[in-house]
Amino acid sequence: MLFLSILTVVFSCSSDNDGSPEDEGEEISPVVFDINAVPYPKLSDYNFFKTPLSDMNPVYGVIPYEPISTLFSDYALKKRYIWMPEGVSASYLSDGQSLDFPVGTILIKNFYYEHVVPNDSKKILETRLMIKMENEWKFANYVWNDEQTEAFYDMNGTYVPVTWNQNGETKEVTYRIPNGAECVTCHNSNEIPLPIGPKPQNLNKLFAYDTGTQNQLQKLKDFGYLTDFPDNIQTVVDYHDESQPLELRVRSYVDINCAHCHSEGGFCNYRAPRFAFEKTSQPENLGICIVPDENIDPYTNGGNPTHIVTPGHHDKSVIFYRLSTTLENIRMPLRGRTLVHEEGVAMISQWIDSLEGNCE
């Protein structure tokens, strides 16, 4: 009881959970980090979050962030944070490249569902870390226990059945917690491990911090986590935002969901599409009027698509069928989903149908 009250005092002293400029130099992040000892056996060993761990309430120096355009992961919800050691900061490379993070940086991503059956509760499944070591990024995955009190280092991969309610609908998934080898499939360029989300073009938006709403890049800079950034960043849009132009929403969607493999340095670099945002102002990079290498007619229920994207005809477009199936050998993206992202398919279909011209 005495112990608890001491803890309460300590935490109430550092109630500013993501830091503010005036705290710099005064407050020290309580995160525990020894580059020679990570990955630790338990998530709590890092002390990223206040107790209870499952509230994901970050300590000083652990700063939340959110990409503008997000990866679909079987409708899992995500909370992301970034932490760096004292005295180092990331630098800007280009709009479309992840920030150049210093050694010791930890990117933290929690995957969870809300309204999980039967208790309408929140269920956290895993917390993925990317730790910047001396030479390259290291992946460290923590799997949460059923009691939601702790997550344990585990790179073996597993499946967790989840049933939850969403928008009045009960959904089910056999959620995949990846094996370590799966991480690099997406998280690489030229086979060098790399973060995907924290690109300037994908961070350049306002975020509601406890201390107030602020641009995410400015926040990182103010806190000392980013040296500088330009003020003319070509920025993606939130593809959920129907007020944005359809083409921009689609380009933002394929950037975060497809470009990590479909790029020069990606694992699927031998197929024609180049889905990175900075490439997709060129129609051919979106697959428009590109004849596919592989004939998937038998999987298209008579649709027999002729091009990756056939203007005006989603039912003649390979991309529609790749996104609409759950068959592992046909579906795209290959990793990270076993369900169909219905909203994504609807948006892509609407965009294809809006395109004019033909491929002759």
Place this chain on the structure above:
Amino acid sequence: MKKHFLLISGLVLSLNLSAQLSFTQQNVSASGTYKICVVDMNGDFLDDIVSVDSNNINILAQTETGEFEIHNYPTTTANNLPSWSIAAGDFNGDGYNDLLYGGGGGATFMFSNGSGLTYHEETPGEYIFSQRTNFVDINNDGHLDAFVCHDVEPNVYYLNDGNNGLEYHQGGLGDYPTGGNYGSVWVDYNNDGHIDMFIAKCGGGEARYTDQLYRNNGDGTFTNVAQEANMDNKCQTWSSAWADYDNDGDMDAFIGASSFSTGGHILMRNNGDGTFTNVTAGSGLDTYTGTSLEHAPADFNNDGYVDIFGNSNRVLLNNGDMTFTPVIVPFSSASIGDLNNDGFLDAFTFGTVYYNAGNSNNWLTINTIGTESNRNGIGARVEIYSAMGKQIRDVRSGEGFAHMSTLNTHFGLGTDTSIDQVIVRWPSGIVDTIENPDINTTLVIVEGDHQMGVKDIESNAFSIYPNPVKDVLHVKGKSMENVNYEIHHITGQLVQKGKISNGNINVNSLGKGIYVISIIQNGKKSNLKFIKQ
């Protein structure tokens, strides 16, 4: 006048078709989601159609009349599905083929339980992003092992301890750290009697997508010799088709492109000295623009020159001079086998059988039954000698990318009307030689029954025909009347015994499968194997 014209046009049409290939389609009720397997499952060596779901194996068993008998064998819910490939082979040696599902999260075995009537699942549990799977006796101990290409790690394999035990291994057979392993094919490329392996590779950086050729050193180790063999090709490929395309006695390779981003299709001629020469230019494959995940060899027109099939509704017909002509066929990416037992290879894909209409060429189908070697004879080199020269085949499980095709060895003979010799070189080192076999039929070869120079008095004490047998087995030998016989299933169970009457034994009541007949004469027991269809 009109009638006459129709007749002529009909004739032209049929000539045109016989010069190429002609297939008739029939939809069949293969109910499984994964329809990528044609192989014998009930032990009669007639190719069946296998389609699977997570909790069921659906088998359309070929019958003599060409109809299919529908069988469904429920399984436990498979931990992994054959999303990426399926392979078949008699891993547990019970006379019936087992299945290996290559899934995105690992491999699952479905083992037959000694009858081909029930199956049980075994999922070892290691994470594998499976691509091509193969059954092959990697350590040559007489038991089939299972090999799995890994997309994102070094390749893995499960060694069979002979008691159905699976021993997991990773390393030594394609070790690029982030994988890129798509299509493995096990082939004796240097004719040294040890089965080697080629991996078609794809994706990522050049080191990841450079193809690899693993030479079997004969001592349980393998060495990547792709560079010195000139097989370190860099096209983006998911599978290669290996056959002796020029019938000069060694295996050539077609490296089929899945994309043209780093080069096109490649045809490599085996120089016979452990190296290969790129002979793509002018072969007709240099101008062939179809791309595919699937490339596999098959002699569709029985002309004695092995053709290549893949996607894009094309078979690349072998012209006999290391050039190929793409001809249109009504299927892509199929499993291949003889689904009406007429000696012409048919195709099965997405619930439809494409029956090869055939032509007047002659043929021979061989069923290999290993004794010292694995039961299927996978890894055996089969040679035939006829007027046109020598042809060779390997018995392989797992060709192309995803599909499983027949384990029967199929030869086209063109217009040759006889075969001088069939030689089988088994993985055990045993060599069987059969002189002047009948053609346009099936020849059963049991390992060790036809060794030259070996006077095996016991096995020569009698002979049996036909083999495979349907109803009555005829026994030939000295003083056979009223002699006692026993028939055991290959698993050892005594299933029938009696006395030979009029040189005949009625085996009508036996189930399909491989059996051993024993004749006891003057206190001596002689054995022969036969296949009951």
